[in-house]
Amino acid sequence: MKKIILKCLVLAVVLMVINQCLYQLFPSVYFGQPDADHNWNYLLEHATDYNLIFMGSSRIVRHIDPEEFNAACDPAPKIRSYNMGLGGMQPPESYYLLEKILQMKPAPFRYILVELELFQTSGSWENIGTLRAEHWYTFDWYFRAVRLVLGSGYGSARKVKTLTWYTHQWFRHSLNSGYTAQQLRPPGSITFASWQHGYEARNAEKLAAWLSSPPPNAREDLIAYNRYMLETHERFLENPERLEALKRKSMAAFSQPNRTPGKSAHHSLIRNLIQRAKTQNVDLIFLLTPRSYFYDQLLPLYDALPAEHKIELADANRYPQFYAREYSFNVGHLNEAGAQLFTKALARRFSELITPDQPADQ
Amino acid sequence: MLFNTEAYAIFFIGVALLFFRWPSQYRWVILLGASYFFYMWWEPDYIILILLSTAVDYYTGLQMGRLPDQPSRKKWLYLSLLVNLGLLATFKYFNFFADNWNSLSEIMGMPTHLPYSEWLLPVGISFYTFQTLSYTIEVYRGRIKPEKHLGVFALYVAFFPQLVSGPIERAQRLLPQLKKKIGFDYKRVKSGLLLMAWGLFKKAVIGDRLAVYIEPVFDNPYDHQGWPVVIAAIFFGIRVYCDLSGYSDMAIGAARIFGVDLMINFRRPFHATSIRDFWRRWHISLSTWFRDYLYIPLGGNRVVKWRWYFNLVLVFAAVGFWHGANWTFIGFGLIHAAYILIGDMTQLTRNRLDRALGWNRLPRINMIRQIVITFLLYSFSMLICRANNITEAFYLVGQLFPLNLSQLNVPMYTQNLPDLLILLAALLIMEGVHILQSRRSVYGWLNALPFWVRWSIYILLAWMIFALGIFEERAFIYFQF
Numbered sequence: 001m002k003k004i005i006l007k008c009l010v011l012a013v014v015l016m017v018i019n020q021c022l023y024q025l026f027p028s029v030y031f032g033q034p035d036a037d038h039n040w041n042y043l044l045e046h047a048t049d050y051n052l053i054f055m056g057s058s059r060i061v062r063h064i065d066p067e068e069f070n071a072a073c074d075p076a077p078k079i080r081s082y083n084m085g086l087g088g089m090q091p092p093e094s095y096y097l098l099e100k101i102l103q104m105k106p107a108p109f110r111y112i113l114v115e116l117e118l119f120q121t122s123g124s125w126e127n128i129g130t131l132r133a134e135h136w137y138t139f140d141w142y143f144r145a146v147r148l149v150l151g152s153g154y155g156s157a158r159k160v161k162t163l164t165w166y167t168h169q170w171f172r173h174s175l176n177s178g179y180t181a182q183q184l185r186p187p188g189s190i191t192f193a194s195w196q197h198g199y200e201a202r203n204a205e206k207l208a209a210w211l212s213s214p215p216p217n218a219r220e221d222l223i224a225y226n227r228y229m230l231e232t233h234e235r236f237l238e239n240p241e242r243l244e245a246l247k248r249k250s251m252a253a254f255s256q257p258n259r260t261p262g263k264s265a266h267h268s269l270i271r272n273l274i275q276r277a278k279t280q281n282v283d284l285i286f287l288l289t290p291r292s293y294f295y296d297q298l299l300p301l302y303d304a305l306p307a308e309h310k311i312e313l314a315d316a317n318r319y320p321q322f323y324a325r326e327y328s329f330n331v332g333h334l335n336e337a338g339a340q341l342f343t344k345a346l347a348r349r350f351s352e353l354i355t356p357d358q359p360a361d362q
Numbered sequence: 363m364l365f366n367t368e369a370y371a372i373f374f375i376g377v378a379l380l381f382f383r384w385p386s387q388y389r390w391v392i393l394l395g396a397s398y399f400f401y402m403w404w405e406p407d408y409i410i411l412i413l414l415s416t417a418v419d420y421y422t423g424l425q426m427g428r429l430p431d432q433p434s435r436k437k438w439l440y441l442s443l444l445v446n447l448g449l450l451a452t453f454k455y456f457n458f459f460a461d462n463w464n465s466l467s468e469i470m471g472m473p474t475h476l477p478y479s480e481w482l483l484p485v486g487i488s489f490y491t492f493q494t495l496s497y498t499i500e501v502y503r504g505r506i507k508p509e510k511h512l513g514v515f516a517l518y519v520a521f522f523p524q525l526v527s528g529p530i531e532r533a534q535r536l537l538p539q540l541k542k543k544i545g546f547d548y549k550r551v552k553s554g555l556l557l558m559a560w561g562l563f564k565k566a567v568i569g570d571r572l573a574v575y576i577e578p579v580f581d582n583p584y585d586h587q588g589w590p591v592v593i594a595a596i597f598f599g600i601r602v603y604c605d606l607s608g609y610s611d612m613a614i615g616a617a618r619i620f621g622v623d624l625m626i627n628f629r630r631p632f633h634a635t636s637i638r639d640f641w642r643r644w645h646i647s648l649s650t651w652f653r654d655y656l657y658i659p660l661g662g663n664r665v666v667k668w669r670w671y672f673n674l675v676l677v678f679a680a681v682g683f684w685h686g687a688n689w690t691f692i693g694f695g696l697i698h699a700a701y702i703l704i705g706d707m708t709q710l711t712r713n714r715l716d717r718a719l720g721w722n723r724l725p726r727i728n729m730i731r732q733i734v735i736t737f738l739l740y741s742f743s744m745l746i747c748r749a750n751n752i753t754e755a756f757y758l759v760g761q762l763f764p765l766n767l768s769q770l771n772v773p774m775y776t777q778n779l780p781d782l783l784i785l786l787a788a789l790l791i792m793e794g795v796h797i798l799q800s801r802r803s804v805y806g807w808l809n810a811l812p813f814w815v816r817w818s819i820y821i822l823l824a825w826m827i828f829a830l831g832i833f834e835e836r837a838f839i840y841f842q843f
Contacts, residue, residue, distance in 0.1 A: 001382055001546050001551075003548060004548060004551050004552060004555075008555075010821060011821065011824055014821055015686040015821070015824055015825055015828060018821070018825060019828075019829070022829075172368070173405060175828045176825070176829035177828060177833060178828070178829070178830075178831055178832060179829065180830060181781075181784075181828040181829060181830045181831060181832060181833075184778070184780040184781060184784070185780075186777055186778050279799055326790040
């Protein structure tokens with residue numbers, strides 16, 4: 001039995017090596033989700049049209065309107081921003097993409113605003129059944145992610161769970177699991193797409209109208225996802241108390257009298273990314289967004305960052321409007337009006353942060 | 363649990379490791395537990411049906427074993443038939459009967475409305491009920507002794523590699539194997555794994571890739587005519603073969619690892635030179651089941667001609683009906699009966715014509731001609747089989763001609779050129795293996811190759827499966843039967 005197990009393992013290792021070679025030879029980013037792929041490819045093709053990009057989860061893609069942001073920023077330097085947020089994007093995926101952007105020569109972007117988030121510990125709803133959950137698992141990033149988890153302050157159970165998830169996804173990606181077959185297929189139709197420089201607002205009325213008569217080429221997964229999103233909106237209207245609880249949680253976390261910066265493996269990675277960006281004259285700014293459930297874990301990380309590389313708009317004591325019912329789409333997200341408010345506030349904070357003598361155009 | 367999923371891979375590795383670590387006299391416990399777990403993964407409640415079939419057939423088998431002759435055993439056979447066919451009728455055919463009854467009563471001006479059942483179709487019910495029926499029939503006939511070991515008998519009914527999609531095994535072949543002591547045999551395990559990989563290649567790389575070209579036509583039959591319909595029918599025929607033979611290979615390979623040799627289910631059916639030959643190669647475990655338990659008891663061909671024709675029509679209609687509760691499936695069976703009857707009636711004329719045209723002087727070309735004709739006849743029957751209902755089936759048949767190249771929606775085939783090229787390459791590989799199989803054992807051929815060539819083939823096969831396979835959760839077509 002040992003002989004056959006050994007041979008199967010050898011075969012698996014050979015396959016992994018072949019696939020890694022393929023990934024190195026053809027290093028394109030491929031999410032396996034038409035909208036995400038479209039956003040990424042659009043950004044690459046039009047990189048020189050922008051000098052600032054936003055990266056992060058749905059709290060970025062739904063909350064920041066680049067046109068509004070550009071207009072609200074100080075006239076100089078002239079900002080042309082693109083929203084590269086994607087639903088469910090957290091580190092390490094966001095850092096993997098950030099690294100891809102930093103590898104571009106010459107660096108097309110002057111500023112990159114990245115949402116400060118905890119590591120992914122499991123797959124999100126919208127990623128199930130797609131390659132999105134596993135596309136970033138190169139050897140390099142898998143081992144970096146493992147080091148991040150081992151060096152984190154997570155409890156043992158959470159570490160085991162996260163490492164199991166990472167290893168499983170890495171194994172799948174290393175064996176290919178249909179990745180190449182899907183990559184060779186033409187992209188699916190984009191029907192609820194992010195045309196406004198990557199931004200896509202959450203507006204219940206528009207979403208309901210879209211769902212009542214979806215375009216003929218609408219993908220089934222997108223219909224299902226949008227239906228699910230509308231359900232979350234309806235659930236929120238039925239029970240807005242959960243937002244109040246989230247607000248209280250934020251207030252409590254930010255009111256902690258003795259907040260101490262935490263120097264974790266995650267923090268070291270962020271510092272390395274900042275340094276690396278600096279060598280290319282890119283300012284990397286980490287953004288603490290409203291409506292997270294994890295400020296108690298995020299704040300030590302945030303506090304440890306240098307002041308010129310962070311913006312915080314999450315404190316419910318200072319920004320109660322971002323937790324107001326009238327600006328909410330659901331518990332976790334602002335609606336279109338809320339997003340406009342948030343974008344303006346972010347533009348103000350960003351303008352304060354960057355010094356006027358820094359030219360935006362490169 | 364589908365065979366082409368990660369869940370099955372983990373399950374199978376776990377069961378295999380446990381199986382070979384377990385004392386050999388109790389290995390049936392592992393396999394039985396794994397089989398029930400495998401089935402319950404889909405719908406736990408429906409395990410009751412398997413348990414019911416098992417209990418009834420175990421009991422009726424024992425009762426028949428105590429009785430001296432067939433007449434005295436008959437009532438127990440009837441009980442087994444009643445329960446098993448009753449389960450099939452209830453869970454698989456009830457809505458079909460209700461639908462037809464309601465339509466018929468309306469046509470006759472006495473509308474009644476039989477309510478429809480909302481039960482799900484239990485996966486593989488046609489397979490395991492036929493397998494367990496073969497046991498009671500053989501015990502009734504006195505060809506085998508009843509199995510006294512309830513655990514082994516339960517495993518015979520539920521053995522997971524072939525539980526939900528065959529091959530439909532016979533008690534005299536499978537039961538003794540389940541009781542045999544099995545040690546770990548490197549060669550057997552290796553050949554089992556290779557067969558599983560080959561089956562997965564057919565299913566994931568070819569079968570599911572064909573869906574892109576088939577579904578647009580059958581989803582919107584009224585939008586297509588001519589070539590697209592012909593191509594969809596041909597591709598669907600290939601897809602069904604890749605699906606079912608792929609599944610069978612995976613089942614036979616998996617069983618082989620556990621020391622069980624399941625019967626060959628497909629013997630290169632697309633090399634058949636006539637429809638009669640086709641049925642000797644296609645879904646052999648099913649066709650021989652109907653031959654042994656329906657066709658021969660009806661008298662087979664040892665009866666007057668009209669009765670033989672009747673027997674054929676009845677058996678093929680039953681074969682079609684077994685596949686699904688829809689007139690399209692019955693139509694599929696009847697078309698094959700018609701092929702054989704017309705073939706028989708025109709045999710002499712065709713022979714004369716062949717001689718007159720000189721085909722008999724070109725045996726190789728003649729054989730290829732016969733293979734092509736048989737394949738096209740099979741593909742035509744698949745058009746009926748795949749149509750959503752009999753009205754659409756007739757419509758599609760009417761749209762086959764005239765053939766005109768302008769009918770081809772070229773972008774549908776070329777919009778994903780890499781995929782099409784992968785498909786063609788994979789079809790060539792499959793046909794190459796079929797040709798090799800017709801001459802010698804593929805396993806023997808592989809083992810005779812130099813180490814590096816052999817391993818290159820393994821790596822290429824594995825890479826094609828993992829990298830180019832379609833791994834969306836697409837159910838095997840035959841699960842619905």
